[in-house]
Amino acid sequence: AQSVTQLGSHVSVSEGALVLLRCNYSSSVPPYLFWYVQYPNQGLQLLLKYTSAATLVKGINGFEAEFKKSETSFHLTKPSAHMSDAAEYFCAVTPQGYSSASKIIFGSGTRLSIRP
Amino acid sequence: NAGVTQTPKFQVLKTGQSMTLQCAQDMNHNSMYWYRQDPGMGLRLIYYSASEGTTDKGEVPNGYNVSRLNKREFSLRLESAAPSQTSVYFCASSTPAYNEQFFGPGTRLTVL
Numbered sequence: 001a002q003s004v005t006q007l008g009s010h011v012s013v014s015e016g017a018l019v020l021l022r023c024n025y026s027s028s029v030p031p032y033l034f035w036y037v038q039y040p041n042q043g044l045q046l047l048l049k050y051t052s053a054a055t056l057v058k059g060i061n062g063f064e065a066e067f068k069k070s071e072t073s074f075h076l077t078k079p080s081a082h083m084s085d086a087a088e089y090f091c092a093v094t095p096q097g098y099s100s101a102s103k104i105i106f107g108s109g110t111r112l113s114i115r116p
Numbered sequence: 117n118a119g120v121t122q123t124p125k126f127q128v129l130k131t132g133q134s135m136t137l138q139c140a141q142d143m144n145h146n147s148m149y150w151y152r153q154d155p156g157m158g159l160r161l162i163y164y165s166a167s168e169g170t171t172d173k174g175e176v177p178n179g180y181n182v183s184r185l186n187k188r189e190f191s192l193r194l195e196s197a198a199p200s201q202t203s204v205y206f207c208a209s210s211t212p213a214y215n216e217q218f219f220g221p222g223t224r225l226t227v228l
Contacts, residue, residue: 044208045219103174
């Protein structure tokens, strides 16, 4: 069975500070992992994904995430926060080699606020 | 290329009324999904369709029905709306590779 845990429902950082959003997963088989971003009153859009090609994954808007198998983690980082980064972020997991019956599991989300 | 589209964007219903949420995708994806989003609970899967002609229950299917009309369209029906179904509903479709999901803009439903 798969599960995803996002630590911290709300994170607040100052503009220009490091952004760190935490995600831990549980999966009985090697997973694919995703980070999605949701801006107010919009649908979710993909930030980045881990597909086992490389453990450090770079995404859009300067975000990156590192897959750490030993820690079962896939934390999202950005070196310098911008006001436009304020949004809700979701971590998600699906098993590799998924069948049509497999589903993607989303974490409960982390709301990122940026202080001027 | 519009991606995933949903109608309507907003809807207010009275308890017991019925309605259908429409979803269409133009990316030629086989798999489509309906989710609901509630504060603090992330996205919960209502129903999904792995391919045209098939549908399966997700985590929270009670009170809903779905129809995969063709490869492009996947509708969600509330037969007798209840206040507990007040939520934001998202439709998504996914690629064969990695199960990457593409989302529509959502429908905000209020049931009074």
